[in-house]
Amino acid sequence: MEARDVVKQADEAGLRLVRFLWCGNDGTVRAKASSLHGLEGRIRSGIGLTVAMQAMNSLDQLQPVEGMGPVGEIRLVPDPETFRVLPYAPRTGAMLVDQVQLDGEPAPVSQRTFLTRMEERLAERGTRLEAAFENEFSLATKVDGAFVPIDSGLCFSTISATAAQGYIEELAGALDAQRIVLEQYYSELGHGQHEISTQHAPALRAADEQLLVRETIRGVAARHGLVASLAPKPWPENAGNGGHIHFSLWDDDANWNRFHDESAADRLSAEARSFIAGVLAHLPGLCGLTAPSFNSYHRILPQYWAGAFACWGHDNREAPLRVPSVFWGMEEASTNVELKAADASSNPYLAVGGLIAAGLDGLERGLEPPEPVEVDPATIDERERAERGIIRLPATQEEALDALEGDRVLIGALGPVLAQSYLAVRRSEWAAYSAGDEAFEQQGHFLKY
Ligand code: GLU
Ligand code: MG
Numbered sequence: 001m002e003a004r005d006v007v008k009q010a011d012e013a014g015l016r017l018v019r020f021l022w023c024g025n026d027g028t029v030r031a032k033a034s035s036l037h038g039l040e041g042r043i044r045s046g047i048g049l050t051v052a053m054q055a056m057n058s059l060d061q062l063q064p065v066e067g068m069g070p071v072g073e074i075r076l077v078p079d080p081e082t083f084r085v086l087p088y089a090p091r092t093g094a095m096l097v098d099q100v101q102l103d104g105e106p107a108p109v110s111q112r113t114f115l116t117r118m119e120e121r122l123a124e125r126g127t128r129l130e131a132a133f134e135n136e137f138s139l140a141t142k143v144d145g146a147f148v149p150i151d152s153g154l155c156f157s158t159i160s161a162t163a164a165q166g167y168i169e170e171l172a173g174a175l176d177a178q179r180i181v182l183e184q185y186y187s188e189l190g191h192g193q194h195e196i197s198t199q200h201a202p203a204l205r206a207a208d209e210q211l212l213v214r215e216t217i218r219g220v221a222a223r224h225g226l227v228a229s230l231a232p233k234p235w236p237e238n239a240g241n242g243g244h245i246h247f248s249l250w251d252d253d254a255n256w257n258r259f260h261d262e263s264a265a266d267r268l269s270a271e272a273r274s275f276i277a278g279v280l281a282h283l284p285g286l287c288g289l290t291a292p293s294f295n296s297y298h299r300i301l302p303q304y305w306a307g308a309f310a311c312w313g314h315d316n317r318e319a320p321l322r323v324p325s326v327f328w329g330m331e332e333a334s335t336n337v338e339l340k341a342a343d344a345s346s347n348p349y350l351a352v353g354g355l356i357a358a359g360l361d362g363l364e365r366g367l368e369p370p371e372p373v374e375v376d377p378a379t380i381d382e383r384e385r386a387e388r389g390i391i392r393l394p395a396t397q398e399e400a401l402d403a404l405e406g407d408r409v410l411i412g413a414l415g416p417v418l419a420q421s422y423l424a425v426r427r428s429e430w431a432a433y434s435a436g437d438e439a440f441e442q443q444g445h446f447l448k449y
Contacts, residue, residue: 018034025421027448049099112207132245132246300394350414
């Protein structure tokens with residue numbers, strides 16, 4: 001697909017605007033739109049953006065980061081392959097962008113380019129990461145300024161599904177129209193909580209689609225007079241919203257799942273085990289990318305099925321790395337690992353790119369994972385947990401960012417500009433929300449993710 005194909009499709013669909021979408025260090029999705037007039041040129045040479053934008057936190061407070069002040073410009077250059085007509089926004093389309101310097105080189109802060117770099121490192125090994133996001137989200141109405149869940153049904157309750165059915169039907173149609181394959185839907189445990197899973201795709205496409213899915217969940221809700229939130233902990237007393245990431249490594253040439261070994265009892269190959277070991281070794285720092293918000297740490301608590309202790313396990317929903325049992329007749333295709341310590345307030349390019357960097361370290365060093373944990377780790381005696389290295393994952397955003405900053409592999413993969421701006425933005429959120437109250441925290445996350 002090229003610029004002129006996009007223009008032709010946009011024209012045929014009767015679009016007036018095409019949004020150039022990006023996700024910032026703060027995990028929010030933002031856009032500048034082009035009208036059809038001049039679209040082809042803007043696809044080729046991008047839309048201008050101040051260099052300051054990647055120093056902006058989720059409260060629109062600009063942080064002091066070198067080279068990210070009022071002077072200077074980058075270009076938002078869209079990837080024509082990502083073009084979609086948005087079913088929930090009248091006569092509007094969208095594309096995902098890379099951030100490019102004026103000299104045509106990728107901007108070092110470009111999160112999407114970071115993920116591309118990580119994909120290239122995997123490609124050198126003849127592999128690619130396939131990833132799928134499972135998004136939990138909360139549906140609410142606003143009553144007297146407060147967000148009220150639309151249902152108070154039970155887990156997987158058909159009563160909750162009924163309360164949301166008009167919305168869900170339109171959501172399914174909107175995903176379909178954007179060529180995003182919906183796998184499953186159900187109402188979840190929390191009040192107003194619902195979940196969709198979408199089909200796996202190569203890392204970059206999965207991250208692009210995660211942004212389109214987040215936009216669609218919220219955009220369709222707005223058409224129904226509802227507010228949809230993917231905030232990790234939308235209400236303090238209610239279940240948290242996970243944004244679990246399923247992943248597996250595939251062979252680029254022969255297209256087989258390199259995580260799968262039919263001779264292993266749990267079907268996991270040696271390569272899968274090393275990848276898991278790498279992710280586990282970097283998990284505290286990785287949390288700074290996959291569960292990166294102040295609000296994230298009101299979700300990652302022991303016994304909330306979000307994975308609060310560094311461990312892996314088979315069908316263990318208290319393990320941040322869960323190996324799901326395979327499905328009959330599709331053993332190879334369904335061999336994968338799920339990262340539960342992840343939510344949709346992350347920048348998906350950073351989350352998936354960080355996951356690859358961590359896994360690659362496991363592969364390169366030939367790491368072996370520790371014994372899997374096949375019980376709820378919170379029930380293991382504290383001393384035994386310490387002996388087995390089952391450490392508590394970061395308990396606050398600040399701890400997660402400290403762990404990230406101390407992780408040489410992850411920081412090295414991000415590169416200095418991205419690492420520095422990311423930490424500045426996220427640390428400033430910690431400062432703002434830890435000085436505020438619960439209402440300020442909710443207000444600051446409910447409508448932003
Ligand atoms: N809501 C849980 C979370 O915060 C996940 C529940 C589940 O699907 O296992 O991740
Ligand atoms: Mg769930």
